[in-house]
Amino acid sequence: MARELLGAVLVRRTQKDTLRARIVETEAYVGQHDLACHAARGLTERTAVMFGPPGRAYVYLVYGMHDMLNVVTAGEGDPQAVLIRACEPHSGDAERAGGAVERMDGPGRLTKALLVTRDLNGHDLNRPPLWIEAGSPPPRVEVGPRVGVDYAAEWADAPLRFFDADSQAVSRSRSRRLSSERAGPKANLT
DNA sequence: GCATCGATGGTG
DNA sequence: ACCATCGATGCA
Numbered sequence: 001m002a003r004e005l006l007g008a009v010l011v012r013r014t015q016k017d018t019l020r021a022r023i024v025e026t027e028a029y030v031g032q033h034d035l036a037c038h039a040a041r042g043l044t045e046r047t048a049v050m051f052g053p054p055g056r057a058y059v060y061l062v063y064g065m066h067d068m069l070n071v072v073t074a075g076e077g078d079p080q081a082v083l084i085r086a087c088e089p090h091s092g093d094a095e096r097a098g099g100a101v102e103r104m105d106g107p108g109r110l111t112k113a114l115l116v117t118r119d120l121n122g123h124d125l126n127r128p129p130l131w132i133e134a135g136s137p138p139p140r141v142e143v144g145p146r147v148g149v150d151y152a153a154e155w156a157d158a159p160l161r162f163f164d165a166d167s168q169a170v171s172r173s174r175s176r177r178l179s180s181e182r183a184g185p186k187a188n189l190t
Numbered sequence: 191g192c193a194t195c196g197a198t199g200g201t202g
Numbered sequence: 203a204c205c206a207t208c209g210a211t212g213c214a
Contacts, residue, residue: 041201062205062206064207065207065208148207151205
């Protein structure tokens, strides 16, 4: 599902207008046995939505300041979810806004731009004010370890992060890695 | 470009 | 006492 969601379009309707964002980066959290998944510690008030039916939004707060948006993906009692980490603002929105559209290249920036907060936790993503429409899949998808889950023991390195290899909006931890790769060897020891 | 740090609040 | 983060800062 994390892979499938790449290229799909997240739509957010507010009082003022309707914003569209193409999903370019996701992470899978694959259930109770996944030590990076919040549900690894069982059913709690926070994680309850993940244990419910698929197609709902799981929205929670990290670091005291950022709301994270996830899509619940598995069946009831099987707590799996996909974190939406980055989007590209729809080109039409940029035109209507006169060019100035907030960046969505990170899970926190994305929710801020789309005005997604915890009051949408549990929301059914098949209807307004927040839903997902089909799009076109990226031609090249890259896979890697998830961000910020070093504590998750053998799950820390699992290749569960998916991103559009050609998107400029993929979140920051990747550009750091790519740029250091591009830089090549630090010195030529002759 | 890269490393480091502080803000800030819910969770268990 | 942790954190599925971000922006600012300092240095190269």
